[in-house]
Amino acid sequence: MVNTDILIIEDNPADIALIEAYLKESGFKHTLYKYDSLAGGLSFLKEQTVDLVLLDLKLVDVEGFKTLQLFREKVPDIPVIVLTGFKNEIMGIQSVRAGAQDFLVKGDFDPRSLTRTIRYSLQRFEAQVKLQKKAKQLSQSERRNQLAHQIAHFGKWEMDIVTNAMKWDDEIFKFFDFSPQSFQPTLSDYIKYVHVEDRPKVEGFFETAIKDGQPHHIDHRIVIDNTVLKHLQIKAQVSYDEQANRILLVGGVQDITNLIDPPTTSNQQVDTKEEVASVPDIEESMFTEFNFNIRTPIASIINFLYLLEKTTTTDQQNDYISGIKSSLDDLSFALNNWFNLATLKEEKLDIKNSEILLDEMLRVLENVSAIRVENAGMSIVFEVSPKLPGVIITDQQKLSQILYNIIETAIHLGKKDQEILLKLNTKTGQKPVIHFLVNASFEVNPFDTKELDTLLAPDVDFNEIAYKKRDFLPVAITSKLINCMQGRFELKSKAAGKRLEIACQIPVVASDNGELNLPETPTEPVDILLVEDHDLHRLATRRMLTSWSDMVSVDIAEDGQQAIDKAKSKNYDVILMDIQMPILNGIESSIKIRSKSDTPIIALTANESKQEQERCFMIGINDYVVKTVKPQNLFKRIMRQLYLNRS
DSSP: OOOEEEEEEOSOHHHHHHHHHHHHHHTOOEEEEEESSHHHHHHHHHHOOOSEEEEESBOSSOBTHHHHHHHHHHOTTSOEEEEEOGGGHHHHHHHHHTTOSEEEETTSOOHHHHHHHHHHHHHHHHHHHHHHHHHHHHHHHHHHHHHHHHHHTEEEEEEETTTOBEEEOHHHHHHTTOOTTSSOOBHHHHHTTBOTTTHHHHHHHHHHHHHHOOOEEEEEEEEETTTEEEEEEEEEEEEEETTTTEEEEEEEEEEOHHHHSOOSSSSEEOOOHHHHHTSOOTHHHHHHHHHHHHHHHHHHHHHHHHHHHTSOOOHHHHHHHHHHHHHHHHHHHHHHHHHHHHHHHTTOOOOOOEEEEHHHHHHHHHHHHHHHHHHTTOEEEEEEOTTSOSEEEEOHHHHHHHHHHHHHHHHHHBOTTOEEEEEEEEEOOSTTEEEEEEEEEEEBOSOOHHHHHHTTSTTOOHHHHHHHOGGGHHHHHHHHHHHHTTOEEEEEEETTTTEEEEEEEEEEEEOSSOOOOOOSSOSSOEEEEEEOOOHHHHHHHHHHHHHHOTTEEEEEESSHHHHHHHHHHSOOSEEEEESSOSSSOHHHHHHHHHTTOOOOEEEEESSOOHHHHHHHHHTTOOEEEESSOOHHHHHHHHHHHHHHHHO
16 A cells, blocks of 8 residues: 655644544554644645645634635645534635645544545546646647637537537637637527528428437528628537437537628628517527526525524524525516516516415515615505415416516605505406406606506517616516516506506416425435535535424435436435536436436426426426525425325
């Protein structure tokens, strides 16, 4: 066995003694050097080379994340394992992101896990060094290859045929005038820039290439920024990725504009209105990417707030927590408005119905609106009819957004010191469809009723509203949302223009099942497999689930392949499956798990789409949850699946 030289920089003699004892007990052959300060350890490393460093983040001369930063600046070529306390596990995760090979939580490891972490860290560091050497060797060749592609205007791509997620090289991003790797493209991102007359054949090209597995190529046009016309030639063929166990569509794209029609200027200009109208704004892609990247961090914050609430806190701290939660809800509503704006401009809004608890949805809305109206110097009263059913079937996000936007409109257009009255009622109709009636009434400052009426027009210009009449944007979005939900929306001027009444009618379905009478916590042991690749969200969700009940135990899988392996080795009661993951995504891994097991699977996604939801249910996923989901709602989803699976 090769001897391993280890330097431990730790100022607690008890922790050093414990690590020494563990290394001796495990029979790990080593030489251990010890220093109690970062300065002492760095001075030692100037004279002596070691294989590995165990670095405590809290030392006599420096503490916190700065400890690792200073160490990495001075000694970047030695692998380091961070030592951290249990309460600073998040710091350990961040340290790995910043260059540490791994981290150990004091009091939470034994001789076996200590030596395993050391061995894996050494192996991982050795592999990284080899990859860096190989990268340097290939860099010159890659630069020549890249230059050749640029000269030929040629780019490479691949596509996952299950999710339609694509990978483009830098050259393809340039074809579409995007910064290289500025977003994660999909097939729909490619198609929407194809000239409207060429879209059917391009869509057929991809379908045929996937079905028959043969090489294919076509020429087609794309339109950039509504003005620039380019001619592309795209090639594709099915390929099996044995390492990742995935079927891909791979190919290349070449800009052949100069070969088709050499331009007299730097770019061919699109002259016809039809061609200009064929391409949507790039804002939708930006909004989609923004939506995807922000939902998971917000979900982590919500889970950590839930954990914070379960600790001992003062009344003042509870008030702060309540304020943060309401602010997060407010942020979510605002983000949904902007995301809906992007999809409404493309007329691509999908309705995603599900069973919802009406009281719970209204409680969130009341909490958010209380802060909003208080800051505006107003007050609000909710009048909720007892005739409304407790459980309804509708699109919860859109219904919540409509109500939020109505209140937002009242705040923007109303007067200080006034009361906003929000009435919620029902209208009898053909069963099981009922009509959810909303009537908001409030005093208004002088406004142009004709201008408000234009916001309800089918051809309303969202760009003009967003940039010139932002206060009216919620009204325009609400009108479109209600139309998509087959409802009615009216703005009525009352009392000679001094009062405004907003009235809407939204059809919903009364649930036949009603709310299942389920316990709030499990009454018997529940084993959950959490599949999540995002470090902080994984940590927050795991702690949130285990704090829910002593009956709950949680195993972790960091990618789809780990999920498959763990599902084979253990019978879980529920699997929480993130959809966007490396190696194998949630859909692919769920297909493999479902072929061997009927364990309930709840999909967790940060990038909601109707196509993804339908695909999830089609392959046997039991429930579909969009981040950010509140802990109590996730608990109810889990309890429902446990009930359905055991009944």
